[in-house]
Amino acid sequence: MQFKILKKSKSSRARLGLIETSHGVIETPCLVPVATQGVVKTLDSKEVEETKSQILISNTFHLHLKPGEKIVEKAGGLHKFMNWRKPLMTDSGGFQVFSLGFGKDYGVGKVLKFFPGKEGEQIREDSQPQNIKIDGNGVTFRSPINGDELFIGPKESMKIQEKLEADIIFAFDECTAPLSDLNYVKRALERTHRWAGMCLKAHSVSGKTRQALFGIVQGSHFKDLREQSSKFIDSLDFEGYGIGGDLGSNKKMMQNILDWTIPNLNERKPRHLLGIGYLEDMEMVIKSGIDTFDCTVPTHYARRGIAFTSEGKINLKQKKFLKKDESLDKDCTCYVCMNYKKNYISHLLKAGEITAFKLLTFHNLCFFNDFVEKIRQKIKRGEI
């Protein structure tokens, strides 16, 4: 992998760049659609390409469980397996430490909402999630499929990701919950940092040099820890960075966290923001210096019946859309907007037809990719 910076903004940390991989070139800043199980839900790979998506991210934990990395390896790697010829990332399974652990226990996401209600609850040092066990070597999960115990640590994650053969892979980390207290996060950060070293070592020994390994910065919403983590991860020999973990309880905090982190990272390496990507977050995130970011929102919300448009989100399940004989977005030129109307998509949703999800997923990805393209244009023109 090679990263070339084409232009740096004079007014912010935004930059235009190219990430070159053996499966093609990505123009950054860039949205990374989520293909957890080796598929962007409801679309096939040809359709995803038609949404102008440049790179996808799949998941180590999910593909390890089903179908297992050996199957993917024998099929010729994930690109071939899913018939996706463009670049791919795999996430390390570190997010599942959170989502299947404390995230599940407390019913929270990585961006904390309604902080007042949950203020009393704190995850303290030495506490463990109910369903998984975290220790210095890694994490013991329970398979959501059959309840089997399964252990994933840095070495295991690397081994799985190498067999999956994505172009960019991530170090195994512990994504902490936003309710974690300072002492918990300190301990978790020590683990994540130790694991980062182990991942680098495991990956270099295996000789799979075609894959770029990115290290992940953690530290929750604590300034000292974010600074410490970004400096530490930068000191290691990663080819790029992921910024993960909880990102505070509001947009301002998210920006602060990026401001504490990004200045400490080598500017010649790409920076990926893990799991963030509401439309309203994008410009801020890019101005903070993020090159790529993945987010389930365009695809996930599509399956809730929601379309993103230039006039905001609309919920096509609402009865009123049965009477709207117009495209999802008047300015969008995607295949769905050129060929289908709100009334039909609304009808499909109400009839429980899966094609509704496909049309909405396709449009949302086009809309998000267009949105980022416009931000790239703004950087090019020197506007941000």
Add this chain to the structure above:
RNA sequence: UCCGCAGUGGCGCAGCGGUAGCGCAACUCCCUGUUAAGGAGUGGGUCGUAGGUUCGAAUCCUACCUGCGGAG
């Protein structure tokens, strides 16, 4: 014409003496490295009509209306 069954929120039903619930639909909100075609909440009924019995009736009785089934 007779006999039987049924009429309860938009729809489908439960309740069968102490002044109404459920599912679906509707509407609102939530989802940010996918446990996710998921979750939370709100509104809406003078219980076919008219009488009667009773302290009290959606619940018992009578008549009528409407629908379904059967007989002739």
